Amino acid sequence: MDFTPSETQEMIRDTARQFAGRVLEPLAVSLDREHSFPRASLAEAAELGLLGINVPADYGGVEAGAVAYSLAVTELARACAATTVAICVSNMVAEVICAFGNEDQRVEHVNKLCSGEYVVGGFALSESGAGSDPGGMTTRARKTDKGWVIDGSKLWITSGTDAGLFVVWARTSDAPGARGVSCFLVPGDAPGLTAGKPEDKLGQRGSPTTALEFEGVEVGDEALLGELERGFPIAMMALDGGRIGIASLALGVGLAASEFANRYAIERKQFGRAIANFQAIQWMMADSRTELEAARLLVLRAAWLKEQGKGFTREASMAKLWSSERAFWACNRALQMLGGYGYTQDFPIERYLRDVRVTMIYEGTSEIQRIVIGRDVVRQFSA
Missing domain, CATH: 2.40.110.10 (Butyryl-CoA Dehydrogenase, subunit A, domain 2)
Incomplete structure (x- = not known):
């Protein structure tokens, strides 16, 4: 399997990365502390096509596919999980209408979701x-x-x-x-x-x-x-795709926390040398890097299956379960690496830890993901 992103996927990923660094990251702290809604940021996201990444061009989307969507969400979440979750849900709503709506509903609503006229869905x-x-x-x-x-x-x-x-x-x-x-x-x-x-x-x-x-x-x-x-099947199919988005979001937060802590460990000195040279710290770095890379592969596999029109329910649950739980532990280790500084609002780690915790709850709890996966395993071995 080739994991090299296509030109389109790279373009969407890079657009999201630049937008996140330029717009989302500078506002993340104030959004968190003031509980304000990122309306202006979402309007600019719409202009860049980020509210309709996997939506057909005929309805205002960029038609870049589920893999590009996952890559973009990971980049956005590195900067601001709060804005990213609004983008995820709006993309999901647009995709649901494209999949289950009639032509009049697609024309009437999906264009307004992608353009930002509806703000978000x-x-x-x-x-x-x-x-x-x-x-x-x-x-x-x-x-x-x-x-x-x-x-x-x-x-x-x-x-x-x-x-x-x-x-x-x-x-x-x-x-x-x-x-x-x-x-x-x-x-x-x-x-x-x-x-x-x-x-x-x-x-x-x-x-x-x-x-x-x-x-x-x-x-x-x-x-x-x-x-x-026949609304229940719509909800279940929507949640399958939504779990790819939340898994990608959790991965982005985990990467942001882990990379911040790694840089800190190289600069921070104790006993006359950088703490990154101590085995205890290196083991934390190794565990987080390994687990997050595994999460990345699970998420990309689920996104690729969706993009190919193949079944991906179990794979989406696996990606969401692993990515959300491992990202939480990556954030927790990052806080431990910073020690007391990690517990203060002078550094972003405590926000990453708070932001990532809910990814084990929404779009189906970790327990629900285990039920979905377990039932599929039973079916597989009962056939």
Whole structure:
């Protein structure tokens, strides 16, 4: 297998790297401390094509593929995980509409997502009693003569304060579990739709995460995405692709922390020599480098399978599980290498550690990834 990036993949990666260094990195600390939303940064990301990396050109995307998307997300996350997660979710929403929407929906919405007219897209699946179990959702969509009326609540919605379009899952029948769930496209300014106060989070504090309340939100028949009562498969397929994005994000944060700590260890002296010369430090450096390189390969394999139109559910879960957990440990080791300095806000390590922790939770917890992988292994050996 050739891991050399193509010319297009290199271009997207380098564009993301330059944008991250020029725009995202200088703002990362203030976003974290002020909990502000990176609207201007996202607008520039849209101009560079970063809100539609794997979206067909006919709908405003750059059509660069899933591998280019993964490479770009890793570069962006090195600088600012909070802005990157908004970019990831918006790309995911655009891809979902391209995959399951009709031509009118693609033309109407995807161009606005890629151009930044919608600012970003939002993914409204989770509820208070339906996080890892989306089949337990209670938000309902009731059929009317004019279309649908949606009532209910959603939780943990990335960019809930500013997204111009939400993909929303709601129950349209009383069928048990995931059956009877449908998917809708709901404008962010729809009457009756309100976003709650942003959660006061441990990390990724520049990415507002809110509840959404739907009180008699009316949408037309054209808002139904895909087939009636076939919303659950849409969510699962979207999450497969989303896991590649979050795995790439975690990898970027882990690399940023590890590389900062490595440079520090070469400059920092104790007992008359650089601490990088001590075996204890070198073992930390070796473990982080090995684990992150393994994460990179798992992520690229999943992205390549997606790009080739092959099944990638298990591989996406493997990449997300390994990348998120190993990136956390890379950040933790980096803090240990800096000692007391790593525990202060004078250095970025503590932010990296806080930002990476949630990657083991959203887009499916590590436990859910193990279930997905384990079930697939059982099927493989039961065949």
